[in-house]
Amino acid sequence: MDIYELEEERKGKTQWTVSERRIMTTWIVYRAWERIKKEQDMIRDSFLRSGITTRPDGSQDHLISIKGIEKIDFSGWENAGDISIKSEELVDRLCDEEELSFGPDEEYDQDTLILALRRLKVAQLRQLASSNGLSTKGKKSDLIELLRSHLTTVETTEDSITVQIDSPRVIFRAEDSHTWS
The missing domain is CATH 1.10.720 (Transcription Termination Factor Rho, Rna-binding Domain; Chain A, Domain 1)
Structure with missing residues (x-):
């Protein structure tokens, strides 16, 4: 909303009514939507760089980029095995009545x-x-x-x-x- 506000403030507008705020919000959403339509590659690439849409075979792992981490090593992930925990494994039946203390x-x-x-x-x-x-x-x-x-x-x-x-x-x-x- 800053761009719209700056433009209007430049024209001398400093107080906003509820209906003007609605217009401002609609204008901002419209501008954002137009940018998304123009820059579809940016969105697709951001999903790719974050690893959300990389191929499961690992052939695109080199495309993943995380800010602050230069090179990410995904080697050996296939040997890690399944570490998911089933809900029934969390608490032994004999421990159900135990009191938990925190500190x-x-x-x-x-x-x-x-x-x-x-x-x-x-x-x-x-x-x-x-x-x-x-x-x-x-x-x-x-x-x-x-x-x-x-x-x-x-x-x-x-x-x-x-x-x-x-x-x-x-x-x-x-x-x-x-x-x-």
Whole structure:
């Protein structure tokens, strides 16, 4: 649209109405279409240079050109084999119930918690407070402080692992501490 705007501004036009913007857009699309019709070879060649329309037998691989890379070596691609992953191979059935964690807990400090809580709306903060058995009264800053205080306290819980061969029994008792750094 810059060309059209520059031409009109040269004539003293600086304010644009909605209908003038529509005319400008139509004019720009028309000019682009005319250029595409005149330069069909440019489009065909760009598909060829990017490798989209090269022959699958590799006879046109030398025509592929990527900006910043002088020479591309495609040799040996046929020996690479199929590396596609089937969706059922992604997760072993025994791992379906495992909990995934992304990074150590040390990465998430109180500043990160406060930042995350500040991004929530008051209704979301109240819902979070309610689900943790906390008061839902007060301003946003009060709810954030209440949740920060609650979520950063150390809680000790006892978990047990049971193994059932003939009758269930506890074979190991562990204490687990959940904390925000």
